[in-house]
Amino acid sequence: GIQVEQSPPDLILQEGANSTLRCNFSDSVNNLQWFHQNPWGQLINLFYIPSGTKQNGRLSATTVATERYSLLYISSSQTTDSGVYFCAVEVYSGGYQKVTFGIGTKLQVIP
Amino acid sequence: SxxxxxxxxxxxxxxxSPLSLECTVEGTSNPNLYWYRQAAGRGLQLLFYSVGIGQISSEVPQNLSASRPQDRQFILSSKKLLLSDSGFYLCAWSRGGANYGYTFGSGTRLTVV
Structure with a gap:
């Protein structure tokens, strides 16, 4: 099956710093999502981004599907950004979307 | 919405002991429904998915089962829980067809003692 690799696995940032999270995938995909899992376990969809660039406040994401990677940018980080960031790729097959998750990047933003 | x-x-x-976790979706019809488990650490493992009432597919053999008695209801069950069933269980839905993303529920943290 498709492999999804995320880097770095762990990241500690000083509040206000910027960071880039990377997601590489091993095969063509129909779609890609970035999720943030907060300390309470809730998975929040950040971006639905099969290709191109999207921005939402301090967060932006870029997917280059032809080169099989996606980047998530966090600018001016805040303590509320802490948690685990997942990349999930979607392959549509047999009537449903098979989604494979990376193992995540655990981000800790310290004041 | x-x-x-x-x-x-x-x-x-x-x-x-037995287990029954319930997930319901509102505001849409004929969703694709999914059960995931997140064990200690970070990985999310797909357990079951359903594209319609009574249609259940299992990704991995295990001590759990799933049912979809109604269009927007998805139930995760076990007859006898094992210690290894502990974890964080997440339900998700998506629209049928390609190019639609997932939306997750808030999760159930199960501890088997």
């Missing part, structure tokens, strides 16, 4: 509800939020059950 569409919403997904999952309950209970936390559950502590003894080994050998």
């Amino acid at each position: 569409q919403t997904i509800h999952q309950w209970p939020a936390t559950l502590v059950q003894p080994v050998g």
Whole structure:
């Protein structure tokens, strides 16, 4: 099956710093999502981004599907950004979307 | 707008007891429904998916089963829980067809003691 690799696995940032999270995938995909899992376990969809660039406040994401990677940018980080960031790729097959998750990047933003 | 509800939020059950976790979706029809488990650490493992009433597919063999008695209801069950069933269980839905993303419920943290 498709492999999804995320880097770095762990990241500690000083509040206000910027960071880039990377997601590489091993095969063509129909779609890609970035999720943030907060300390309470809730998975929040950040971006639905099969290709191109999207921005939402301090967060932006870029997917280059032809080169099989996606980047998530966090600018001016805040303590509320802490948690685990997942990349999930979607392959549509047999009537449903098979989604494979990376193992995540655990981000800790310290004041 | 569409919403997904999952309950209970936390559950502590003894080994050998039965399990029933429920997930419902509102505001849409004929959704694709999914159960994931997140064990200690970070990985999310797909357990079951359903593209319609009574249609259940299992990704991995295990001590759990799933049912979809109604269009927007997805239930995760076990007859006898094992210690290894502990974890964080997440339900998700998506629209049928390609190019639609996932939306997750708030999860159930299950501890088997």
